[in-house]
Amino acid sequence: xxxxxxxxxxxxxxxxxxxxxxxxxxxxxxxxxxxxxxxxxxxxxxxxxxxxxxxxxxxxxxxxxxxxxxxxxxxxxxxxxxxxxxxxxxxxxxxxxxxxxxxxxxxxxxxxxxxxxxxxxxxxxxxxxxxxxxxxxxxxxxxxxxxxxxxxxxxxxxxxxxxxxxxxxxxxxxxxxxxxxxxxxxxxxxxxxxxxxxxxxxxxxxxxxxxxxxxxxxxxxxxxxxxxxxxxxxxxxxxxxxxxxxxxxxxxxxxxxxxxxxxxxxxxxxxxxxxxxxxxxxxxxxxxxxxx
Amino acid sequence: xxxxxxxxxxxxxxxxxxxxxxxxxxxxxxxxxxxxxxxxxxxxxxxxxxxxxxxxxxxxxxxxxxxxxxxxxxxxxxxxxxxxxxxxxxxxxxxxxxxxxxxxxxxxxxxxxxxxxxxxxxxxxxxxxxxxxxxxxxxxxxxxxxxxxxxxxxxxxxxxxxxxxxxxxxxxxxxxxxxxxxxxxxxxxxxxxxxxxxxxxxxxxxxxxxxxxxxxxxxxxxxxxxxxxxxxxxxxxxxxxxxxxxxxxxxxxxxxxxxxxxxxxxxxxxxxxxxxxxxxxxxxxxxxxxxxxxxxxxxxxxxxxxxxxxxxxxxxxxxxxx
Numbered sequence: 001x002x003x004x005x006x007x008x009x010x011x012x013x014x015x016x017x018x019x020x021x022x023x024x025x026x027x028x029x030x031x032x033x034x035x036x037x038x039x040x041x042x043x044x045x046x047x048x049x050x051x052x053x054x055x056x057x058x059x060x061x062x063x064x065x066x067x068x069x070x071x072x073x074x075x076x077x078x079x080x081x082x083x084x085x086x087x088x089x090x091x092x093x094x095x096x097x098x099x100x101x102x103x104x105x106x107x108x109x110x111x112x113x114x115x116x117x118x119x120x121x122x123x124x125x126x127x128x129x130x131x132x133x134x135x136x137x138x139x140x141x142x143x144x145x146x147x148x149x150x151x152x153x154x155x156x157x158x159x160x161x162x163x164x165x166x167x168x169x170x171x172x173x174x175x176x177x178x179x180x181x182x183x184x185x186x187x188x189x190x191x192x193x194x195x196x197x198x199x200x201x202x203x204x205x206x207x208x209x210x211x212x213x214x215x216x217x218x219x220x221x222x223x224x225x226x227x228x229x230x231x232x233x234x235x236x237x238x239x240x241x242x243x244x245x246x247x248x249x250x251x252x253x254x255x256x257x258x259x260x261x262x263x264x265x266x267x268x269x270x271x272x273x274x275x276x277x278x279x280x281x282x283x284x285x286x287x288x289x290x291x292x
Numbered sequence: 293x294x295x296x297x298x299x300x301x302x303x304x305x306x307x308x309x310x311x312x313x314x315x316x317x318x319x320x321x322x323x324x325x326x327x328x329x330x331x332x333x334x335x336x337x338x339x340x341x342x343x344x345x346x347x348x349x350x351x352x353x354x355x356x357x358x359x360x361x362x363x364x365x366x367x368x369x370x371x372x373x374x375x376x377x378x379x380x381x382x383x384x385x386x387x388x389x390x391x392x393x394x395x396x397x398x399x400x401x402x403x404x405x406x407x408x409x410x411x412x413x414x415x416x417x418x419x420x421x422x423x424x425x426x427x428x429x430x431x432x433x434x435x436x437x438x439x440x441x442x443x444x445x446x447x448x449x450x451x452x453x454x455x456x457x458x459x460x461x462x463x464x465x466x467x468x469x470x471x472x473x474x475x476x477x478x479x480x481x482x483x484x485x486x487x488x489x490x491x492x493x494x495x496x497x498x499x500x501x502x503x504x505x506x507x508x509x510x511x512x513x514x515x516x517x518x519x520x521x522x523x524x525x526x527x528x529x530x531x532x533x534x535x536x537x538x539x540x541x542x543x544x545x546x547x548x549x550x551x552x553x554x555x556x557x558x559x560x561x562x563x564x565x566x567x568x569x570x571x572x573x574x575x576x577x578x579x580x581x582x583x584x585x586x587x588x589x590x591x592x593x594x595x596x597x598x599x600x601x602x603x604x605x606x607x608x609x610x611x612x613x614x
Contacts, residue, residue: 025421028421029423032416032417032423032424033427035416035427036426036430036431040430041455042434042445042446042449043434045448045449045455046445046448049448061453061454062448062451062453062454063453063455063456063457063459064453064458107342108339108341108343110335111331111336115330115331115332115335116330116331117331117336117339118331121610124609125606125609126343127343128609129606130350130351130354132598132602132605133350133354134550134591134595135550136550136570136571136575136594136595137354137357137358137588137591137592137594138349138353139574139575139578139579139587140356140360140578140584140591141353141354141356141357141360142349143579144367145352145353160345160348160349163345164348164349165346165349165350167342167345167346168346171342172609195332195334196332196335196338197334200338225438225439225440226438227438227439227440227552227553228552228575231579243440244440246438246441246557247440247557250444250557257448257451260447261445263444264444264445267438267440267441268437268438272436272437275432275436279429282436283497286497286498287497287498287501
């Protein structure tokens with residue numbers, strides 16, 4: 001957008017100016033593609049390693065060009081490595097956590113942004129502050145708390161702590177968004193006889209859809225990628241979500257790089273799909289969260 | 293108040309909805325208080341339920357965490373109050389010293405480099421032109437990987453027969469090849485690289501949004517005045533980015549102090565604690581050595597380091613929330 005304004009009807013666009021622009025373009029694409037290649041090489045290496053056979057890697061080394069193509073690594077990771085169960089666990093945790101946190105957060109944000117709730121600002125910041133705490137301070141008490149509740153080593157504990165820890169941030173972001181919805185819309189609804197519940201479900205939630213979409217994409221990734229909470233409240237290998245099970249895979253298949261690489265690909269695939277599918281929401285979400 | 297009365301009269305027939313129904317019942321009982329505040333009770337419930345969830349899983353455990361840092365506890369027998377004993381122990385704990393130093397190094401290197409390189413990438417890719425979408429996506433893609441997967445990717449890169457050493461030999465730098473993760477002198481830096489690889493795209497996105505918000509007229513005016521590229525950057529771009537800089541700084545510091553996954557997956561803090569961060573030391577002390585009191589005290593140290601940033605972030609949020 002900048003170049004169009006920076007390019008007025010220059011007096012006599014000389015040849016040297018045009019040449020300089022061309023060199024600028026070449027320099028740009030040269031440096032940008034070099035950077036992109038640098039960034040994509042590790043991903044390419046993993047994708048290639050995942051499809052090589054163990055013997056190939058053992059014979060030619062990890063850094064060599066592939067001599068084989070097989071999906072055996074994926075098969076090992078998926079069944080023997082327990083990644084299938086782990087992926088199911090991940091989804092069993094991630095989907096309810098995302099839905100529940102955004103439901104709770106949108107309710108609180110609605111109340112705090114549309115009504116004169118006493119101490120609303122203090123409440124908002126209190127909730128946000130909980131999310132900013134370093135999780136380390138919570139690890140020991142949370143693991144003991146879940147033991148006491150009898151949910152230690154169950155996915156419920158993981159859902160509970162992830163909802164509790166994440167909700168403050170989502171409230172803060174949604175509050176900022178809902179605050180900008182014009183008051184007239186709500187007033188019109190009140191005149192038509194709508195109560196808070198109707199205003200919330202029929203007016204504010206639909207209008208907050210862009211923010212909710214952004215947070216859905218973002219929170220899905222965060223929760224799916226979590227390691228620390230999983231290894232804090234879970235113990236059994238069969239219950240671990242995919243991120244934690246990668247560590248198990250790393251221990252189980254020491255130096256079988258095709259299996260480990262395949263496991264990493266499986267673990268990364270869902271978030272990459274979400275990113276590619278909802279790229280715009282995703283990037284919007286990152287910027288929504290930034291306090292200006 | 294008008295809101296609630298209206299609900300009652302209009303929806304009297306379809307009061308099956310639990311939320312509305314409860315709201316109305318409570319409303320009648322709390323009628324007087326509601327009149328004072330003007331907030332329907334169902335709305336208060338909207339705030340209280342999430343607040344209680346957070347209170348239960350975050351605030352209450354956090355308070356316990358501070359209390360536990362004053363105890364000696366193995367997790368089985370009851371915690372034993374020892375005052376500031378854990379903190380006194382830290383003074384003579386050489387692993388703690390390493391972890392603290394590494395955390396500061398991590399903050400400076402991981403934080404500083406991701407800010408500088410993220411800004412650099414954003415400056416390079418700020419103009420909308422052909423191909424820029426692809427470049428941005430390439431830099432951003434690792435952001436969606438988990439740090440654990442990132443760690444495994446780079447562990448393969450760092451193997452003796454992996455691409456890093458192979459490339460170095462290919463470039464005639466064979467003498468520099470190294471067991472990067474197994475050498476005490478390089479382990480920490482070898483762990484920072486994957487973390488940077490994943491963080492730079494994120495910082496870039498924050499800066500791209502900031503750069504987009506700068507009024508192009510400022511650059512026009514500067515050009516008319518004959519400002520060089522560098523002068524434009526120094527006197528327009530940087531000052532205009534100050535609010536984004538503040539955001540990036542907070543994000544980076546909070547992320548740095550939380551960094552755990554990538555170190556844990558690559559080195560577990562080793563070899564010989566050479567890549568130990570406070571977060572990894574806290575975890576192994578608590579859940580492997582089962583010294584829960586000392587682990588809590590380490591967590592409190594992390595909190596204290598993060599406190600300034602958290603507070604300034606909240607102050608900014610407070611201003612914005614108005």
